[in-house]
């Protein structure tokens with residue numbers, strides 16, 4: 001065992017200073033004055049404390065505890081690898097729920113200044129330091145003003161919710177991320193707004209004021225065209241309070257009226273909103289609930305995305321768009337026809353997805369590679385330039401640690417690795433890298449980032465209102481950071497492999513059937529044009545040590561079995577991977593990367 005230098009001594013680059021924002025709550029709705037179209041002057045309500053109260057210059061604080069860790073085999077082998085600079089869309093994206101991530105001002109609600117303080121955890125911008133996760137993109141769940149804690153129902157698409165901070169805080173965050181080569185994508189829910197959005201308020205007020213028998217007109221109130229109003233009570237429609245006989249489309253709940261995406265005016269608003277954020281330097285969008293754009297009309301929903309994608313790419317060619325189409329794989333595959341970069345890969349995610357079922361042993365390990373190869377062909381049919389968006393869990397799913405009842409952490413780790421060994425842009429939901437718990441009601445799935453078990457620790461959030469007490473199973477970050485065999489260090493190493501071997505995210509999967517079976521999954525990853533060095537990945541999905549004879553690989557294997565070197569490992573304990581000649585020994589749940 002060799003000692004490591006404390007993280008603080010390894011820092012060579014100049015310490016940045018973060019300027020506390022000076023402007024407070026400037027977000028007042030633009031006033032829309034239309035004849036006959038009264039608009040209630042909603043005010044951007046900063047609830048709770050004001051994140052900008054921390055004024056002046058604040059010295060950057062260390063995110064990682066100063067500890068000397070034992071050196072694991074992962075540290076030895078992967079620690080010697082060089083991270084490649086990423087300039088394309090094949091990233092590792094960290095999904096942040098700002099509300100629960102890091103609270104800078106002690107009101108219990110996470111905020112943008114808090115996220116800035118903890119950015120070094122996600123990526124410190126220095127490839128030489130290895131303690132950070134080294135993710136290369138952040139997906140911010142909605143940050144626009146909203147009456148709900150989750151903020152999936154906006155009241156203004158061009159402002160920052162007062163709970164989270166100010167536009168200056170956002171600009172500072174974007175700047176800090178870009179300095180680190182971390183892209184930022186925003187969650188854009190344009191299927192619906194909040195019922196408190198001024199557009200809806202104006203339309204509702206206008207309809208309420210209509211005289212008996214009078215027909216609504218969009219000349220009198222353009223906002224009646226922004227939503228789908230009806231005189232008929234249809235499925236998915238809600239009665240409009242105070243306007244007798246009027247209903248409006250609201251597929252999720254009455255507080256989220258569906259926008260009329262056929263309206264030219266609505267499309268113009270969406271184009272304007274996208275341009276606003278792209279002009280700021282935002283790198284792309286995560287599109288919420290795209291199957292609900294046109295309920296039960298996939299063709300129309302795909303057509304809308306085709307329009308959106310072209311509009312965004314005209315503005316910014318390399319903007320990245322990932323869509324949530326929570327449906328069957330055969331259906332979301334067809335959404336690639338819209339030209340968007342990515343669709344979330346639901347088939348592999350969640351409690352019953354491919355990843356969890358392989359890790360539980362419910363499905364043959366070899367199937368993992370076979371299904372990856374299959375889906376790569378499927379998506380390429382719809383769009384040869386597709387970028388898969390594998391994820392394991394998200395804010396709508398039970399935390400993954402709960403999938404394995406008697407797990408000591410090994411299965412939680414291996415499942416994380418399977419996600420991160422997939423092609424495309426791999427997404428990690430905050431806290432999964434700590435094995436956080438949370439299931440049942442949605443609030444529990446969005447519990448506070450577990451920085452510390454110390455209840456008064458700085459930056460800890462209180463969590464969403466009406467969240468149950470979520471009892472954690474594995475230690476908090478500060479404790480895991482000191483343990484080389486923690487879930488945290490395992491995830492960090494899996495991301496390090498993605499960063500060191502570009503072919504993992506960008507190559508094609510070719511199952512190595514000769515050495516695969518019920519418990520072993522092996523596959524090659526290679527570029528069709530040979531541009532990045534190919535790798536062989538061998539996974540032991542069982543709880544027992546396994547030895548694999550690489551000479552059994554298909555005869556034409558290139559490099560040949562004799563020439564394969566052990567270049568990366570993921571191990572769940574102190575038991576190490578061994579390559580002796582062509583004989584590869586994998587401890588329980590271990591992964592080897594060879595080239």
Ligand SMILES: [Ca+2]
Nearest residue numbers: 103105109111
């Ligand atoms: Ca706060």
Ligand SMILES: [Ca+2]
Nearest residue numbers: 126127129132
């Ligand atoms: Ca680093």
Ligand SMILES: [Ca+2]
Nearest residue numbers: 258292293294
């Ligand atoms: Ca809709």
